[in-house]
Amino acid sequence: MPQLTAAPPAGPQKHYHDQLAQGRFQIQRCQACAQAVFYPRMICPHCGSDRLDWITPSGLGTVYSTTVVRRKAEHGGDYNVALVDLEEGVRMMSRVEGIEPAAVAIGMAVQAYVADAGTDKLVVFKAIGDRA
């Protein structure tokens, strides 16, 4: 009978959120094809391998697209929703904080950080200048 190896303590979604709760932003990278993967999942969407490691991305990214969701001031006002391409080669939904929602522009260079979002933590971005 083959020796049982210890099962990982959790699936990738729980691992991601557990790390995030500790203030750490991690993404996956495929051992087989070396491509980065986000969101966290069980097999590589590029090559199908199930050997995915966790890496800590640099957090540097570029805004791929952006929108301002219009909301009444009494409900908190307008806010940004953006798609950001990380330099590791993955895209994620997030928002750019610290500037007016309408000032977020496609091509803008941004840096990820882990912010408090109520009782949870969330990866958001801040602008670091324009490199479009």
Place this chain on the structure above:
Amino acid sequence: MIDPKLRGAAAVVGVGHAGLGEAHGYTEMEILVQAAHSAVADAGLTMRDIDGIATASVASTMWAMPVIEHLGIRPTFIDNTMIGGSSFVAHLMPALQALASGQCNAVLVCYGSTQRTSTLNRAEIGNARRKLDPQPYETPYNPLSPLSSYALAAARHMHQYGTTREQLAEVAVAARKWAQLNPEAYMRDPLSIDDVLSSRMVSDPLTVRDSCLVTDGAGAYVLVRADRARDLPHPPVYVLGSSTACWNRQISSMDDLTVTAASQSGAIAFDMAGMQPKDIDVVELYDAFTINPILFLEDLGFCKKGEGGPYVSGGALAPGGRLAVNTNGGGLSCVHPGMYGMFITIEAVRQLRGQCGQRQVANAQTALVHGNGGTLSSQSTAILGTQAAL
């Protein structure tokens, strides 16, 4: 490659709808059954002839079962495929295969929604879906679902190709002009480019007038094999091409926001039909938002990638323009009960039968129907034609 024998092997022989606009006092099942009953009668058949069913619901995952109960049928072909608003275009290919193989003899495709008048409002459905069908890497950022996803695609198209808000507005204005020729359309007031540009911004660059309606409505159509279709009351509308594609669910998982899976479904459907865009007389595109027809005209090959904005300009899609697009007024101005793919199919059939009154496209022999589902996620293309196009 799809078996060439499937081209034209089946035809739409009946269509029906019910409860368009507001269906006060009715459930979505009730208007669905009204539409189904009407479509079966239009086909010159009775419900006893129906031995295949295809349907889908926004809320109910096992929707085919209560539909079968309400219709009182015992089908040998059941398709409950739910891939959003394109579902009722996507239902064509499995139905075609089931008919061609002899699994069944008459397929009823049907849908109904009372999202406008229902006491269960869209916010409640949205909250339930967030629990049952989570998107944990998008939901925390509160995009309007689905509107902000389309806004992100529009913003990227504008950035990459110089598409303008005026060009987006052209799509809404053309749809309204068709709606003004359609007594069944929900919104028929005049609408100008300036009206669209000055309407309430929802999620930049999309305004409320860049967005589809929220209405009630039910629709149904009946498919039989071509040999049988010729003996029924209406001229058959043959299925010449059909293909469905899905590359992702979430907008953040889409490789290129300016290229949809319609580029795959369209190519396969055209190949099956042995046609090209220049062969199409009437085009019915799922216009959930004004960016959609621009993306689909590009991805389906009516113009080059990036040229959709200039292509739709100057009233090009309106009555009398370069291409007859969304001749019922579209989801933007005619009807949009949650999943609109049913209604583009019905409109194409009616155009090919020559039943469209003031909005009839002269001598229409071929139609392209293109459904979209989710957030530019599923794409389904069908090419329909009259006897002359076989």
